[in-house]
Amino acid sequence: MTLMKKKAIVTGASKGIGRAIAFALAAEGVHLGLISRSADDLNKLQKELLSTYDIQVVCSAADISERHQAEAAVAAIELELGSIDILINNAGIAKFGTLLDMEPAEWERMIQVNLMGTYYMTRAVLPSLLKQKSGDILNIASTAGERGFATGSAYCASKFALLGMTEALMHEVRKSNIRVTALNPSTVNTELAVNAGLPIGDEDRMMQPEDVAQVVVSALRLPARVTLKTAGLLTTNPQ
Secondary structure, eight states, rough: OOOTTTTEEEEEEHHHHHHHHHHHHHHHTOEEEEESSHHHHHHHHHHHHHHSSSSSSEEEEOTTTTHHHHHHHHHHHHHHHHHHHHEEEOOOOOOOOTTTTTOHHHHHHHIIIIIIIHHHHHHHHHHHHHHHHHHEEEEEOOOOTTTTTTOHHHHHHHHHHHHHHHHHHHHHHHTTEEEEEEEEEEEBSSSHHTTTTTOOOOOOTTBBHHEEEEEEHHHHSSSSSSOOOOOEOOOOOOO
């Protein structure tokens, strides 16, 4: 299925996986609405994309963990691009520590960004998808949403919840021809992973943001009659 001239919103777009997804979609001819907290980073990305691809690129700086900011960002993008076909919920944060070591505020922030931010974005975009009876929602989750590990209580909780929300929504909207998918990568070589203290190995062996972006495009290009429920992405030969 061609993606040419479709319109997509990507959150957490200025770095890492979000940036890679933006470039991958642009290469397919998708018009983009990009959301990130940094207006400067978004503007730089917009210039890079427009210098290479003949598409529309609209940017909106927002903290999607704040409902009103998420809603305002979606409204601003829809005003420029029109109705949205694709929502990529990529924005997220990661921090690790034992349940007692992590401050309650850090726990709450993890849930607020990784779960509630995705909820706010989806709630803002979904009415348009239901009205046109078509669309795709892809949530970038994690293998941490499938299994828990020591020091990951907050992060795992946010991703387990995200997977539950994704599956429930998938069942809600299938009859409206809307596909909802969760992608679960293991550790990806991004600034987020480095800042969280995750081990980053040999670049040739470590999963890259572009690898995840390729799976996103492949999922979106499936025939409309097919829904990819979840996909787990693991490094083939971890160190």
